[in-house]
Amino acid sequence: MPGSRLLQSESRELVAFRIGPQEFCLDIKTVREIRSWTPATILPHAPHYVLGVINLRGSVVPILNLAERLNLGTPEPDARHVIIITVIETQVIGILVDAVSDIMTVPESAIQPTPHVASDSAQAFVRGVIAVEDRMLRLIDLLAVFPPARKEGA
Amino acid sequence: MDHSSDIRATFFQECEELVEALNDGLNEIDETIEDGLAEPETVNAVFRAVHSIKGGAGAFKLETLVRFAHHFETTLDALRAGRIQPDAALLLLFHRAADHLSDLLAAARDGVDPDPEGGAELISLLAALTGADEEESSEGEAEDFGFVPLTLSFESEPAATGSGCYEILFSPTRALYANGHDPSVLFRVLGDLGQVKARLDRSRLPAFAALDWQESWLDWTLTLTTDEPEHQIDEVFEFVDGLCTLEIRALDEAPPGLPLLPDPEPAVTVDAEPRPQAPPPKPRPPEGEDSAEKKAAAPRATVRVELDRVDRLINVVGELVINQAMLSQCVQDAGIPTRSAVRSGLDDFKSLAREIQESVMAIRAQAIKPLFQRMSRIAREASDIAGKQVRLVTEGEATEVDKTVIERLADPLTHMIRNAVDHGIEPAEARRAAGKPETGCITLSAAHRSGRVLIEVADDGGGINRPKVKQIAAGKGLIAQDAELSDAEIDMLLFLPGFSTSTVVSDLSGRGVGMDVVKSAIQALGGRVSISSTPGQGTVFSISLPLTLAVLDGMVVDVAGQTMVVPITAIVETLRPQPQDVHFLGSGAQVVTIRGAFVPIIDLGAAFGHRPPVRDFSQRVLMLVENEQQRQCALVVDAIFDQRQVVIKGMENGYGRIPGIAAATILGDGRIALIIDPDEAVGNVSGLGDP
Incomplete structure (x- = not known):
């Protein structure tokens, strides 16, 4: 890791997206592509926030309903929604969001720790918050959203 | 440096083939040993294999390897010359030597120090057989090898001396x-025997434009004047035996005025530079008597390809097949008539795509033989440790299986063979008492059966001691003390995690891994394992395994609005039940009468949580499926769409395993359909299968 002085001057590129009225963001390095919603194949016995799997040019990619995962209601996915294809460690996972709003560069120092609030999902899935103009972007912790433990299914 | 490591890698690859040939030969001798005979050609093949390994090892200065190979080779030579007689004990020693040789090779390849102990013991055993020979060969010879491929021709006994003149017709094959091999080297060695005159016959050489440079077009007529006996000439050509047409004729007298040519003329051009492909060889159709030797020596032409490339090709072809299916569907949806040119062109495309796919799959398929050979060794070692006499018989070695399957089968199979030796075969006294031959027999067989590969490990031992198995399982709390179990159910207890019949942890099995590991390894390959005793x-x-991990023939069905695929291999039949055939059993469970048997019904829609259980099957289809234990059950599906070959897509990387689902595939419309694992579906009902 670089020293703290260097870290402050370092900047990060983020993909910002919307779920309902709230704005979230992801490190652009974890985003592989953004595509429109295609109907997913339902997986039996899957957690409620897993919409199913879709075909991404020949690979089977699971899709998470992020709104459902964050307890922000259960929108019925339709053609206006988009899927952000992300790579978490070696897993490729799509997350369903309302819309991608922005791609921006912020200095590392702009990322503030998540304020202590009562919401469990906020504590668990938001790694930090970023103030951009008068908006607040919530930085999603992908690993927490989709625990890699799922891989040990066998 | 890269170059030399390439050569090194090639050497070890070739050694693998040589070790295979070596084991083959030894096994072949095994079969004829009863009569106290060893087919000379087979002994030669074994000898050649060891010799080639030694030669290569010398070039890489692998001295331990060279030393050991030399002793092995000396003993084999004694056998070949009839100085020692083949018997079972000798063959066992040879097998052990071959094992050690392959260990040394592996050690050399991985750059670790081979264990010198085992080698020393074997060397002294081998040396003891050849008597005086080992004195001369014990020290100092190791450096001689490497680049002289014909070391043996020097051990000449000065017998039958007399000047002779021979004409040698030499036609190398491709x-x-x-x-x-390099003819010039052979000629030079011949030159050591006496005076050689060589005449090149290039009459068969075609015009340059028509020249296939890999073919062999050149023949030589050599005239040799020598004091050495004729068999010395044979020995020079020993290593190209079967690779050339050779005719040696004794001439009456030496033609006068032969130029002294240790390095004959044509060889000069051949030898001038390392132009390995320069002398264009050509395989002449082997003449009568040669063909028998040829089969032993000439391997089929092969290309070594990185596995990654093959896998990439397989993936792309899989995409092609999916793409073709999508295209077909589009054309169909567009309402283009069946007789149109587009449709017929598309049909051709379809069959081509399928053909490509099958050919590509065939690239990955490999004979199971090397795996079985490894198992022979495992059995030998295991019986040594257990102090039992065990013979491993293999059948169906030519059966072709996907490479990945073979690789991932090695561990479970090793474990099963060890188990068979350790637990299956009884000690010799017990076998005598039971009136069986003292040597236990384990049969390892492979065969293709209805689209799957069936591998069996059968021992002729005492069978499963069911009361003991049950007692142990109860003692470990795996089953209730008073559980009533059928014989088959007791046998299945062996696969439970934490079960091991050996009360003492023996050297062989019982290392904490049990048959449950075997079972899960096989299941991970899409296979099943079952016992009968x-x-x-x-x-x-x-063990029943899918032929390939890439495609399967499936029935495309509708389950509560979801399109799913059931593997055809599991389906016994499909039927529409009559209302009077369906009966309730207990609360909610239902069975259907099929030819007098009651078969449990599983509503897939409910089992996968897509809908509440249905009661009325009149509009639905029952699919009778059977698992490896012959347990049947009827799966309820809403409709059958189609039967087709689907490309298997693993789920493990994305989501993980889902109970009841084997994998996924991509349908013609680009959507994903899940492939049902019928065995798990059946297992869910039986209660003894997976949770």
Whole structure:
């Protein structure tokens, strides 16, 4: 890791997206592509926030309903929604969001720790918050959203 | 440096093939040993294999390897010359030597120090057989090898001396060059025997434009004047035996005025530079008597390809097949008539795509033989440790299986063979008492059966001691003390995690891994394992595996609005039940009568949580499926769409395993359909299968 002085001057590129009225963001390095919603194949016995799997040019990619995962209601996915294809460690996972709003560069120092609030999902899935103009972007912790433990299914 | 490591890698690859040939030969001798005979050609093949390994090892300065190979080779030579007689003990020693040789090779390849202990013991055993020979060969010879491929021709006994003149007609085949032999080297060695005159016959050489440079077009007529006996000439050509047409004729007298040419003329051009492909060899149709030797020596032409490339190709072809299916569907949806040119062109495309796919799959398929050979070794070592006499018989070695399957089968199979030796075969006294031959027999067989590969490990031991198995399982709390279990159910207890019949941890099995590991390894390959055992007669473990991990024939069905695929291999039949055939059993469970048998019904829609259980099957289809234990059950599906070949897509990387789902595939419309694992579906009902 670089020293703290260097870290402050370092900047990060983020993909910002919307779920309902709230704005979230992801490190652009974890985003592989953004595509429109295609109907997913339902997986039996899957957690409620897993919409199913879709075909991404020949690979089977699971899709998470992020709104459902964050307890922000259960929108019925339709053609206006988009899927952000992300790579978490070696897993490729799509997350369903309302819309991608922005791609921006912020200095590392702009990322503030998540304020202590009562919401469990906020504590668990938001790694930090970023103030951009008068908006607040919530930085999603992908690993927490989709625990890699799922891989040990066998 | 890269170059030399390439050569090194090639050497070890070739050694693998040589070790295979070596084991083959030894096994072949095994079969004829009863008559106290060893086919000379087979002994030669074994000898050649060891010799080639030694030669290569010398070039890489692998001295331990060279030393050991030399002793092995000396003993083999004694056998070949009839100085020692083949018997079972000798063959066992040879097998052990071959094992050690392959260990040394592996050690050399991985750059670790081979264990010198085992080698020393074997060397002294081998040396003891050849008597005086080992004195001369014990020290100092190791450096001689490497680049002189014909060391043996020097051990000449000065017998039958007398000046003679021979005419040698030498026509190399393409394989001779392909195997890295060089005629000029042979000629030079001949030159050591006496005066050689060589005449090149290039009458067969075609015009340059028509020249296939890999073929062998050149023949030589050599005239040799020598004091050495004729068999010395034979020995020079020993290593190209079967790779050339050779005719040696004794001439009446030496033609006068032969130029002294240790390095004959044509060889000069051949030898001038390392132009390995320069002398264009050509395989002449082997003449009568040669063909028998040829089959032993000439391997089929092969190309070594990185596995990654093959896998990439397989993936792309899989995409092609999916793409073709999508295109078909689009054309169909567009309402283009069946007789149109587009449709017929598309049909051709479809069959081509399928053909490509099958050919590509065939690239990955490999004979299971090397795996079985490894198992022979495992059995030998295991019986040594257990102090039992065990013979491993293999059948169906030519059966072709996907490479990945073979690789991932090695561990479970090793474990099963060790188990068979350790637990299956009884000690010799017990076998005598039971009136069986003292040597236990384990049969390892492979066969293709209805689209799957069936591998069986059968021993002729005492069979499963069911009361003991049950007692142990109860003692470990795996089953209730008073559980009533059928014989088959007791056998299945062996696969439970934490079960091991050995109360003492023996050297062989019982290292904390049990048959449950075997079972999960096989299941991970899409296979099943089952047991059948007859007390006093032995136990058979059967592994049934898919032919390939990439495609399967499936029935595309509708389950509560979801399109799913059921593997055809599991389906016994499909039927529409009559209302009077369906009966309730207990609360909610239902069975259907099929030819007098009651078969449990599983509503897939409910089992996968897509809908509440249905009661009325009149509009639905029942699919009778059977698992490896012959347990049947009827799966309820809403409709059958189609039967087609689907490309298997693993789920493990994205989401993980889902109970009841084997994998996924992509349908013609680009959507994903899940492939049902019928065995798990059946297992869910039986209660003894997976949770």
